[in-house]
Amino acid sequence: MPQTKKFIIDFDSTFTQVEALDILGEISLINDPEKVKKLQSIKDITDKGMEGSITFRESLELRLEILKASKTQITDLIAALRQKVSKSFERNKEWLQENAKDIYIISNGFKDFILPIVSEYGILKENVFANEFVYDEAGNIVDFNRENPLSKNNGKTETIKNVNLEGDIYVIGDGYTDYEIKASGLANKFYAFTENVSRPKVVSRADHIAPSFDEILYINKLNTKFSYPKSRIKVLLLENVHPIGIHLLQEEGYEVEVISSALSEEELREKIKTVSILGIRSKTNVTKKVLENANRLLAIGAFCIGTNQIDLEECERKGIAVFNAPFSNTRSVVEMAIAEIIFLMRRLQDKSVGMHVGIWDKSASGSFEIRGKKLGIVGYGNIGAQLSVLAENMGMNVFYYDVIEKLALGNATKVDSLDELVSTCDIISLHVDGRKENRHLMDRERIGKMKPGAILINLSRGHVVEIPALRDAILSGHLGGSAVDVFPEEPKNNKESFESELKGLPNTILTPHIGGSTLEAQENIARFVPGKIMEYINTGNTYNSVNFPNIQLPFLHDAHRLIHIHHNEPGVLAKINQVLASFNINIVGQYLKTNEKIGYVITDIDKVYKAEAIEALKTIPGTIRFRTLY
Ligand SMILES: NC(=O)c1ccc[n+]([C@@H]2O[C@H](COP(=O)([O-])OP(=O)(O)OC[C@H]3O[C@@H](n4cnc5c(N)ncnc54)[C@H](O)[C@@H]3O)[C@@H](O)[C@H]2O)c1
Numbered sequence: 001m002p003q004t005k006k007f008i009i010d011f012d013s014t015f016t017q018v019e020a021l022d023i024l025g026e027i028s029l030i031n032d033p034e035k036v037k038k039l040q041s042i043k044d045i046t047d048k049g050m051e052g053s054i055t056f057r058e059s060l061e062l063r064l065e066i067l068k069a070s071k072t073q074i075t076d077l078i079a080a081l082r083q084k085v086s087k088s089f090e091r092n093k094e095w096l097q098e099n100a101k102d103i104y105i106i107s108n109g110f111k112d113f114i115l116p117i118v119s120e121y122g123i124l125k126e127n128v129f130a131n132e133f134v135y136d137e138a139g140n141i142v143d144f145n146r147e148n149p150l151s152k153n154n155g156k157t158e159t160i161k162n163v164n165l166e167g168d169i170y171v172i173g174d175g176y177t178d179y180e181i182k183a184s185g186l187a188n189k190f191y192a193f194t195e196n197v198s199r200p201k202v203v204s205r206a207d208h209i210a211p212s213f214d215e216i217l218y219i220n221k222l223n224t225k226f227s228y229p230k231s232r233i234k235v236l237l238l239e240n241v242h243p244i245g246i247h248l249l250q251e252e253g254y255e256v257e258v259i260s261s262a263l264s265e266e267e268l269r270e271k272i273k274t275v276s277i278l279g280i281r282s283k284t285n286v287t288k289k290v291l292e293n294a295n296r297l298l299a300i301g302a303f304c305i306g307t308n309q310i311d312l313e314e315c316e317r318k319g320i321a322v323f324n325a326p327f328s329n330t331r332s333v334v335e336m337a338i339a340e341i342i343f344l345m346r347r348l349q350d351k352s353v354g355m356h357v358g359i360w361d362k363s364a365s366g367s368f369e370i371r372g373k374k375l376g377i378v379g380y381g382n383i384g385a386q387l388s389v390l391a392e393n394m395g396m397n398v399f400y401y402d403v404i405e406k407l408a409l410g411n412a413t414k415v416d417s418l419d420e421l422v423s424t425c426d427i428i429s430l431h432v433d434g435r436k437e438n439r440h441l442m443d444r445e446r447i448g449k450m451k452p453g454a455i456l457i458n459l460s461r462g463h464v465v466e467i468p469a470l471r472d473a474i475l476s477g478h479l480g481g482s483a484v485d486v487f488p489e490e491p492k493n494n495k496e497s498f499e500s501e502l503k504g505l506p507n508t509i510l511t512p513h514i515g516g517s518t519l520e521a522q523e524n525i526a527r528f529v530p531g532k533i534m535e536y537i538n539t540g541n542t543y544n545s546v547n548f549p550n551i552q553l554p555f556l557h558d559a560h561r562l563i564h565i566h567h568n569e570p571g572v573l574a575k576i577n578q579v580l581a582s583f584n585i586n587i588v589g590q591y592l593k594t595n596e597k598i599g600y601v602i603t604d605i606d607k608v609y610k611a612e613a614i615e616a617l618k619t620i621p622g623t624i625r626f627r628t629l630y
């Protein structure tokens with residue numbers, strides 16, 4: 001059935017993210033020595049007008065007086081505004097084009113720049129109501145058409161009266177003048193549009209607060225492109241995720257909450273109730289107890305490599321996909337390992353600390369080159385293998401041990417047992433993953449097997465080394481030194497103090513879990529992880545997921561996508577297809593992948609089907625989670 005609602009949309013800060021006259025000011029005042037002051041005045045006047053504390057006509061006169069703009073600058077303004085259309089209108093361009101006859105732009109802005117922008121979204125010229133500039137012969141803006149009702153107070157209301165619209169009329173805007181349309185009885189509903197700006201005086205009068213245009217389409221059951229409004233997807237980002245990650249998720253239209261530290265189990269258990277996407281680093285433990293409350297959670301992004309802090313099995317059982325950044329910080333860790341090997345072999349740490357308290361200890365005793373020394377790498381994964389290449393390039397002899405078969409890079413030599421590796425190498429560097437079984441991999445006995453004077457580096461996970469045993473080995477002089485970046489207990493944030501038995505030991509470098517903390521690495525991670533999550537939410541792709549069967553799906557064209565996550569038990573796919581057949585639904589494409597615990601079935605179907613079919617699919621026995629994409 002064709003939709004019959006009419007939408008009146010405001011332009012400045014609603015259809016576009018910005019106030020056009022502010023941008024015009026940036027252009028026309030570019031060479032004005034008082035530009036900053038004047039731009040601020042324009043903004044202040046705009047706000048006063050929007051809040052209703054000065055009349056609209058006053059605000060217009062005052063701003064044009066400051067702007068002193070010209071026709072050629074309007075052309076530049078149009079180019080700038082094209083880049084600033086609000087994301088949710090951009091996302092729903094097709095819908096606007098298809099429903100153009102029911103969309104009206106009523107704005108106190110100017111047709112001169114509004115028409116070129118909105119016409120690209122199919123909006124009809126005759127449905128655009130706005131002011132008009134008056135130019136002099138040289139093309140300078142000298143006034144506005146004072147006869148146009150929109151240049152006067154209550155102009156929007158007057159305009160709508162003249163247009164005489166019929167049917168249900170919904171007003172979407174961020175300003176007081178938009179609310180006034182509803183207040184004067186000319187519209188059924190007023191949606192305060194808060195995607196770009198939220199004005200308390202306006203929001204408090206709204207029938208509905210709309211953080212995006214998707215939201216308005218969704219509540220009016222007009223959503224044809226997105227099955228669920230992104231603004232209803234709540235993201236919680238913990239532990240100082242790089243601002244790029246925050247920005248990308250906000251730009252996608254999600255509601256993003258940012259907390260700089262990790263949360264305790266109890267705090268997270270409470271917070272998680274309303275969260276759909278959780279972003280963490282290494283210090284937030286996502287336990288079974290936390291997950292008990294995570295009923296809206298679709299995905300977790302570990303903005304790091306390690307995922308041992310997350311109960312992956314429980315996530316799988318609840319249909320929560322987990323993604324990490326397996327490569328983004330590996331180079332940073334390797335560079336730090338190289339630096340620490342040199343530092344410890346030259347005892348630079350102690351020398352530097354001594355100098356700071358006035359000790360001049362010029363001696364070669366206990367200081368060695370790294371050239372020709374034996375480096376033993378435990379765990380020859382992404383980090384271990386890169387370290388192997390760099391260390392060899394610096395003249396070290398590299399040996400490694402891994403529990404699985406790994407190709408030796410360069411001249412590195414694979415060793416058959418960990419004990420053999422630790423007892424023959426001068427430096428042992430740990431790069432194993434954080435699985436539980438690796439707890440105390442370097443225990444007292446194994447540390448005891450290390451060569452006298454050898455060095456132990458741990459940049460992997462805190463539980464891998466038995467800390468009291470390491471302390472004793474250094475104090476007794478059995479080991480020549482150590483560098484430790486990761487600890488069994490780490491402070492949740494930079495305000496909490498650090499406690500460890502390793503504090504104050506000789507030739508021991510202690511760092512606050514910063515192996516991957518370079519700006520390059522954090523930026524890479526902040527781009528990679530949101531990218532994976534958004535792909536999963538938007539297309540169902542699970543490629544690179546840590547706990548889900550990996551599927552790389554084709555783009556969705558002219559179909560709806562059913563995403564069905566179920567316990568891996570016999571017959572679920574058959575039941576899905578039985579339901580589809582019983583509702584006479586045509587399958588366009590179907591993809592299935594399972595792992596030991598779950599099955600992941602993606603079915604693309606023709607767009608027309610009965611809503612009951614979806615209900616039937618949701619109730620198939622064994623279903624963990626079901627969602628629809630279109
Ligand atoms: N300090 C930091 O800031 C920092 C930064 C990034 C990664 N990390 C940690 O570094 C470690 C390595 O990361 P990666 O990306 O190279 O991981 P990876 O998964 O690519 O490699 C780990 C390797 O260790 C091997 N392994 C596991 N247990 C082993 C054992 N008992 N003995 C021998 N080999 C074993 C695995 O088979 C695998 O090849 C992880 O624990 C990760 O969490 C720390």
Ligand SMILES: O=C(O)CC[C@@H](O)C(=O)O
Binds near residue numbers: 304516
């Ligand atoms: O940045 C972090 O918190 C974790 C870094 C590192 O341990 C990782 O797993 O990538």
